[in-house]
Amino acid sequence: MELWFSEQHTDDVKLSIRVENILCSRTSDFQRIDVLETPEFGRILVLDGVIMLTEKDEFIYHEMMTHIPLAVHPRVRDVLVIGAGDGGTLRELCRYSDIEHIDLVEIDSEVIDVSREFLPTVATAFDDPRVHVEIADGLRYVRTKQSCYDLVIVDSTDPFGPGEGLFTREFYGNCYNALRPDGILVNQHESPYYEGDAREVRNTHRKTLPIYPINRLFQAHIPTYPSGHWLFGFLSKKYDPLADLDADRWNARGIQTRYYNTDLHRGCFALPNYVLDLLDTTPDQRGL
């Protein structure tokens, strides 16, 4: 039997992946959760029909979400991660011995359960004693937090369904308050290429621009996400992602990575003109 999973990237484009086996298929209080076994990408986690990660390329997304801020901020002790129930972001964070405390706030406990059962190379760090899991809505959770995190990582799904509240101005304002005076927030920022995704890039950028004095986007090649061209936001109260990069300090840590390196760190903030136009930045902000 030929079995293919397809994800519509727009009404007129789809990526299809051959499936060997459906390992898990269930419906939680929030969404449908599937884990597929595939010959090309290994296991794939699918939420409401949308690929969240594949074993083959998840390292790209998770390395870029974590090592970029950690190569900039000189002293990350307390981290808040919102979403990220698959555990990939936690795995990367837990490689830093000087991180003392990580709060992971995931709305859907079943995403964690499924990941721990079916994605053992991703969900490696839930038992780390520094990790505290809270099953809650990230939007509500951050409302009560004041100046207590060095780093907030918003590892959300797309801006519809359970992740919708994580794309509001209120949420980003509350995250600002939850950060210490030199805190950094990193968020997944969608793709600039297809029209609907590009609209979300612009909306999120416009919402966060008045809140964070430093607000830069960086990019990565993630083959299984729509268009393969993915953006992340670096939103910061004090540190600049390039001027405050301490490459020697990061390289001295000896963390082995498969995508991130400190050269790439410098390179990934250089965006194509059509993305700069989408963000409507002035030439000064573009560093030209």
Add this chain to the structure above:
Amino acid sequence: MELWFSEQHTDDVKLSIRVENILCSRTSDFQRIDVLETPEFGRILVLDGVIMLTEKDEFIYHEMMTHIPLAVHPRVRDVLVIGAGDGGTLRELCRYSDIEHIDLVEIDSEVIDVSREFLPTVATAFDDPRVHVEIADGLRYVRTKQSCYDLVIVDSTDPFGPGEGLFTREFYGNCYNALRPDGILVNQHESPYYEGDAREVRNTHRKTLPIYPINRLFQAHIPTYPSGHWLFGFLSKKYDPLADLDADRWNARGIQTRYYNTDLHRGCFALPNYVLDLLDTTPDQRGL
């Protein structure tokens, strides 16, 4: 009627695009040539079932093939383009008033005919008086050329079918001889992501490494190519793509681009670790 074109990226992955209309479908002496009208990407040129370009994202490929070497080499007068029958590379080259002569060597005249008829925004420059079209095998053509080009652009199809000879050591040696002592060669260098493509990246890099003293790869996001992560080679006798970039000179030209800018120029040579490992470069070559 639902009409979809699919390209297999591997046996187990395919990208599918909704088709409104088939504008042209013919078989030349070398290959099957199709032009499809699509709602997402505009017109698409397909050779032997493989997407060569789409109207929506061809600017990325063509800008990166041309503006990178032209922002480095201070005095490009004579250019050889191999392949590129669609005219996109020519279009970008012809924006430089100081280029005096362009030889375009395309093996299949029907690709040019089809592009002129169906891709009017791409095939814009064939009537430029500086352009000289030769219908010939690029491999044979360069054998007779000695030190007469400042820039050679190898805008080939994939390393099978009519483009196969353009991936041989002999061809790259002959291109070296065809270049002046400060000449630059840029080639399309496939994708590092899927295993079969990655093997070609490594093979081409190993073939060209002993020939060109400067041999660096750079990357771009091209959504309709397999994985969206595409590489290009910068092979040079004298100029380094970063140390010899003259950003002020290039920006003073006032050439409007939608992907390329001189910040991105610096950024696109910073490759992910897994690509560096594929190229088997030492830490020194990685600039770490």
